[in-house]
Amino acid sequence: MNQSWDDDELEAVFKAARENPPQMDGVALDRMRTAALAEQARLQWERRAITPRFWDEIRDIFVKPVPVLGSALAACCGVWLALYPAEFLPDIAMGLSGMTDQSTVFYALYEELEVNEVTP
C-alpha cells in the first residue's frame, strides 16, 4: 500500500471538504438574517434622521470658520509684533509685574479686613 499522499489524493480530500463544508445551524442563520434586517432598518432610520445636508450645516457652523479665524488671529499678532517698538517691550514686562504687585496689595487689604472682622 502506498503510504505517501500525491496531489490527486490531496485534491480528492479538498474536493470532499468543498462539497461538505461545515453546515451552519438553521436557527443561527435565521438569527443572522434578523440581525441583518435590524441593521438595515437602523441604517435607514439614520439616513432619514441625519441627512448629508445636516452634516454640511454642522461643518459650516463649526469647522469652516476655524482656519479663517486662526489665520486672522495669527495675522493680527504678526502685525502687532511688527509695529510695536521693541523698546516698549520692557514696559509690558513691567506692566505684568505691576499686576503681581496689585494682587499683593489686594491680598494685604483682604487680610486686614479679616483681622478687622475678628476684632471690630
Added chain:
Amino acid sequence: MSETMQRRQDAQWLEAFCQGDKNAALHLTSVYGPKAYAQAFRRLANAGEAEEVAQEALLKLWKVAPEWQAEKAQISTWLYRVVENLCTDILRKRRGSIVGLDAVAEPPDLSATSLDQIQTKGRVAALYAAMRQLPDAQREAIEMRHLEGFSNTEIAKATGQTVRAVESLTARAKRKLASLLMPKKEALGYEDESELG
C-alpha cells in the same frame, strides 16, 4: 465570473442593502453567512464560536456598506480577512485561559448512515485538523485557493503578497499537509489506489 464583475455585483448588492432592499439583506446573509461560518469553524473547531464570529463579521459588513468602494475589494476576500482576524482574537484569548468544554472540538456528526459519508466526514475532519497545524500564511493560502476557490491573483491582492509568493506558499502548504496526513492514510480509508479519483 471575473473579479471585476464580481466586485461590481457586490457593490450593487450592498447599495441595494443601503437603500433598504430587504431581499439584498437576505441574499447577502444567505450567501456570506454560511461561508463566514465555515471558515471560522475550520479555524476554531467550535460551532458556537464560529457562529459568533460569522455574526460579528456580517455586522461589520453592514457597518461598512454605506462607504463600500467597489474598486477596492470584493466582499468575499474582505470578509475572509475579517473572519480571519476575529478568529485570531479568539484563539489568542483561548491561549490565555483554561480551555473549557465549549472550546473542545466537537466530534463529527455520525448521523450519516452510509460508510462513505462517515469516511468523507473523517477525511474532512482530518484535513481541517492538519490545516490548523500549518503556519498562518500557508494555511490562509491553501484555504483560499483550495477551499474558497479564489484565484492566485485574488489571494495575492487580499494578503498583500505577490502571486509567486502565493504559489510558493500553496506548494509548501500542500507538502506539509501531505506529511501531516500521511500517518492517517490507512485510518482514513485509503487502502486501495483505485478508490481515488
